[in-house]
Amino acid sequence: MKAFTYERAQSPADAAAAAQRVPGARFIAGGTNLLDLMKLEIETPAHLIDVNGLALDTIEATDDGGLKIGALVRNTDLAADARIRRDYGLLSRALLAGASGQLRNRATTAGNLLQRTRCPYFYDTNQPCNKRLPGSGCAAIGGFSRQHAIVGTSEACIATHPSDMAVALRALDAVVQTIRPDGTPRSIPIADFHRLPGNTPQIETVLAAGELITAVTLPKPVGGTQIYRKVRDRASYAFALVSVGAIIQPDGSGRVALGGVAPKPWRVEAAEASLPRGAKVFTDALLAGARTTAQNAFKRLLVDRTIAAVLAEAEDKA
Numbered sequence: 001m002k003a004f005t006y007e008r009a010q011s012p013a014d015a016a017a018a019a020q021r022v023p024g025a026r027f028i029a030g031g032t033n034l035l036d037l038m039k040l041e042i043e044t045p046a047h048l049i050d051v052n053g054l055a056l057d058t059i060e061a062t063d064d065g066g067l068k069i070g071a072l073v074r075n076t077d078l079a080a081d082a083r084i085r086r087d088y089g090l091l092s093r094a095l096l097a098g099a100s101g102q103l104r105n106r107a108t109t110a111g112n113l114l115q116r117t118r119c120p121y122f123y124d125t126n127q128p129c130n131k132r133l134p135g136s137g138c139a140a141i142g143g144f145s146r147q148h149a150i151v152g153t154s155e156a157c158i159a160t161h162p163s164d165m166a167v168a169l170r171a172l173d174a175v176v177q178t179i180r181p182d183g184t185p186r187s188i189p190i191a192d193f194h195r196l197p198g199n200t201p202q203i204e205t206v207l208a209a210g211e212l213i214t215a216v217t218l219p220k221p222v223g224g225t226q227i228y229r230k231v232r233d234r235a236s237y238a239f240a241l242v243s244v245g246a247i248i249q250p251d252g253s254g255r256v257a258l259g260g261v262a263p264k265p266w267r268v269e270a271a272e273a274s275l276p277r278g279a280k281v282f283t284d285a286l287l288a289g290a291r292t293t294a295q296n297a298f299k300r301l302l303v304d305r306t307i308a309a310v311l312a313e314a315e316d317k318a
């Protein structure tokens, strides 16, 4: 691991200002992804700004009937919160489908959104990877790509975003709250938060240098039957091949976001008008423009069948 300097931030505004002041600085909270990346020298921050002491670890009601989730709320605490379980069951189930109990005890809401891909070539410094070393190439294209994305990809990168939580937040229309280095706040709809790779796969979010996530807000509850179904190679502690986060209303309308198939949580609002017409029609609209490899072409059918199972479960529960 490369040497780095360290400080504890005193306030969110201080943290954001410090991150802009020191070139190569990174925030650290749970560290469940960043520390691994530092040990492998995939990330080599010159300076770490510890934000664990900031008062961003509460879940509060908002004036419009929603919830404000502090950036430092641990995944375990968020999944167990009575209001989340009652009104945003999709989020609680997605969180519990992710990682392991020990990791969820450490991992934070903001860190979960910012976690990096688990593409094996990204972690293997002997392999070319445009995300790790821009311009070096992509070992996954033409390589082992069974886990990789089928929509939203580019010629530069076909990695998936690994978060389960983010899939639920996308279906729930969450908003990411930040503070910028000049002290001004910003609200970013979750739909706009993660970027597609294009020619710059190393830039994964719309956050500016030094911009700190302070909270995630949820709109007031929308009801419906909320389901998170994750298909993976083993029953726990594995990333999704395909996951489906769904909120289905009694009339068959609803919202559906996918994990495991794209560089960001994948939702196409325009496709949702076709949901009452069944899984096949909806999947065709949701995955329009998909580009598969010989190894991950199975994901298209897996999406279709997982959505069909979710719609059937929703009908049973309703």
Ligand code: SF4
Pocket: 117, 119, 120, 121, 122, 128, 129, 130, 131, 132, 137, 138, 139, 140, 141, 156, 157, 158, 159, 201
């Ligand atoms: Fe790197 Fe993306 Fe290619 Fe994986 S898919 S090797 S992360 S450029």
